[in-house]
Amino acid sequence: MARLVLYLIGLAAVWPAVAQTAAAPAAAPACELHVWPSAGLAVTRARAGENFTWNAIDGEQAVSGYESSSPTAQWSSEYDDLKTEHHGPDARGPLTPARQIVLMQGLPLAAMLGLPGYRTVFHSETKTLGDVRKPARLIEGETACHAELILTDLTYARVYAHGHNLKTFWVLRDFGKGSDMKRRTGLALEDKLTVPTDETKRTDKAFFADLERAFIVTLEHFSKDVQQGSKQ
Numbered sequence: 001m002a003r004l005v006l007y008l009i010g011l012a013a014v015w016p017a018v019a020q021t022a023a024a025p026a027a028a029p030a031c032e033l034h035v036w037p038s039a040g041l042a043v044t045r046a047r048a049g050e051n052f053t054w055n056a057i058d059g060e061q062a063v064s065g066y067e068s069s070s071p072t073a074q075w076s077s078e079y080d081d082l083k084t085e086h087h088g089p090d091a092r093g094p095l096t097p098a099r100q101i102v103l104m105q106g107l108p109l110a111a112m113l114g115l116p117g118y119r120t121v122f123h124s125e126t127k128t129l130g131d132v133r134k135p136a137r138l139i140e141g142e143t144a145c146h147a148e149l150i151l152t153d154l155t156y157a158r159v160y161a162h163g164h165n166l167k168t169f170w171v172l173r174d175f176g177k178g179s180d181m182k183r184r185t186g187l188a189l190e191d192k193l194t195v196p197t198d199e200t201k202r203t204d205k206a207f208f209a210d211l212e213r214a215f216i217v218t219l220e221h222f223s224k225d226v227q228q229g230s231k232q
Helices: 002-022 097-105 204-231
Strands: 032-036 041-047 083-090 119-122 146-159 164-176 183-192
Touching: 097 119, 097 204, 164 204, 183 204
Parallel strands: 032 119, 032 146, 041 146
Antiparallel strands: 041 083, 146 164, 164 183
16 A cells, blocks of 8 residues: 555656646747749730730730730830830730749749748739838738748740840848848849740740740849848
8 A cells, every 4th residue: 555655646746747748838930931923924025017916815825916906905106116015914824823833832942042941832812013112021920030022023025136035023022030121132034035036936835835944044043143142
């Protein structure tokens, strides 16, 4: 009987320590990088007296050369015998918001931007340049630290006798561990496309693939500039 009493006393002494271990506090919230794609691919083209429209339907067609009836087309005045037309952004053609996210998911975005250990969160909706000019976070949450990557502009540009390229405007906003923005970096970049400008000399598949390649290249260049800026 005495041995049983001593055993129970010893068990009572150990139990508070066991209970304390089980009630250990939860891990602190992780750092997060929130990412927003652009609203789709816009098109800007300057040609010598030719009409032009973006005719991408469900991602099956690329650029066509027939007269535009698009309500989004905006004509500027003619200069140097060139006529400029702008369309978009169009979420139906190549580089849709969903496709942009897929491409970015294949990259180590946080590490590329100098944010190792951050958990990347992708958003299907889009943001404008006006949104990123606001000082507050675009999304609230209980995180240890917070950063935002936004693609506000994505444009296929072709100028008569000067080839074609993909233009992007990336913005990184870093809030660190607080609610106030510590830094904001925005950069306009472009990458020259390698497929022929003549639509009859390329396939839509090759054109779309080249656009995606250029998309990734501009993001890589932006990341390098961000890293270099943080070291200065």
